[in-house]
Amino acid sequence: MxxxxxxxxxxxxxxxxxxxxxxxxxxxxxxxxxxxxxxxxxxxxxxxxxxxxxxxxxxxLEGWIKAWGTACTGVSCDGIRGYFVNSTVMVLPAVALSTLLGALNGYVLSLWRFKGSELLFGLLLFGCFIPFQVILLPMAQTLGWLGLANSTAGLVLVHVIYGLCFTTLFYRNFYQALPQEIIKAARLDGAGFFTIFWRIVLPLSGPITMVTLIWQFTAIWNDFLFGVVFSAGDNQPMTVALNNLVNTTAGVKEYNVDMAAAVLAALPTLLVYAVAGKYFVRGLTAGAIKG
Structure with missing residues (x-):
């Protein structure tokens, strides 16, 4: 016993x-x-x-109030409020475009294969491992040609292009697991390329779409390098403003202001994971990293 x-x-x-x-x-x-x-x-x-x-x-709440409205970020002493808006204006279209284009690319590469599609996918996959620093000069020159240098639209374009490799990878691997019979039946019924995509494939993409949205939102919102290189002045994102605030000192260092600004900068991503974290895990297990 x-x-x-x-x-x-x-x-x-x-x-x-x-x-x-x-x-x-x-x-x-x-x-x-x-x-x-x-x-x-x-x-x-x-x-x-x-x-x-x-x-x-x-x-x-002195530190929070000053960080939001009156803290100095370089020569400007208007707090991080405007830069928070800049990041929001940049992140929303960048996430939406990169996700939609990634879904379309993944749809083509997995369900509408063509000659050279595997090579193209391999090149896109290679793009996931290219360091940020490698594309700084060519991207800066491209933005200059397009007239988008130091603008929010230019920063959106940079994030869409760089994130396209990841979003394509996610969707392509997810679509590989979809039953091919559904696509074949739709073709027999006369459904075309975009009809199948919008009415059949995309509605089935809920789990991987949540993964992609969270991934892209986190990566773009937290990015510093692209923000400091491809933006200037009042167009800078939150992360650049936070760096400027921490490195701007007039008199006694106000650590409470710095810490409050850091929490405000991290708050959107924390909220995204708190609200949609379970969907992120569900999407991963549904096939986002298979293949």
């Missing part, structure tokens, strides 16, 4: 050990976020005299 009792406790102890380890790792991972949040609600005097992990003596 004693041995049986010991054996029954072993799975529970193992489970408790796993949970304790996961909680400890999660707590360790979340310490930076905890420090950032606490610091953003502290006064400057509280930050200089207190511990990083300690709660504020007085909870204040």
């Amino acid at each position: 004693r041995n049986a009792a010991l054996l029954s406790w072993q799975p529970r102890l193992g489970r408790l050990f796993i949970y304790a380890t996961l909680i400890a790792v999660a707590a360790l991972y979340l310490i930076p976020l905890w420090v950032v949040l606490l610091t953003s609600f502290k006064t400057s005097a509280d930050i200089r005299s207190g511990n990083l992990l300690s709660l504020p003596d007085v909870w204040v």
Whole structure:
């Protein structure tokens, strides 16, 4: 009986050990976020005299208000409000266009194969591994020819082009798993290229569309390199403004303002994952990385 009792406790102890380890790792991972949040609600005097992990003596919104409306980001002291709008205006069309074009490319490469389609897909796949720095000069020259240099439209174009490799890969691998009988039956009924795409294939693409939207939104919103190279002045995105704010100092360094601005910059992506994170995992398991 004693041995049986010991054996029954072993799975529970193992489970408790796993949970304790996961909680400890999660707590360790979340310490930076905890420090950032606490610091953003502290006064400057509280930050200089207190511990990083300690709660504020007085909870204040001074850092948040100044970061949003009056903090200096270089020569401008209008906060990050305008740059937040810039990022929003840039991200929404860039995500929508790259997702739609990726779906169309994946549809063609998986269900309407042609001579050289595998070679084309291989080249697109190779594009996923090209570093950002490689395309800076040719892209800058192209934007200059098109008259889109240092503009929001030019930045949208850059993100659409660079993200097209990833979105095509996602959709192509997902469409590979679709039953070919559906497409053949539609062709026999007289449905054409775009009819099949809009009425049959695209409605079945919900899981992979969520994966692509979240992937592209996160990548584009958090991008710094393209933003600092292909934009200027009032057209700069949030990440560039955050960098300028942190590196602009007049008098005493206001860490509460910097931390509040950092949270505001990260808030959209945090909300996206909080709301649609389960769809992201579901989309991946539905075939986004198969093939």
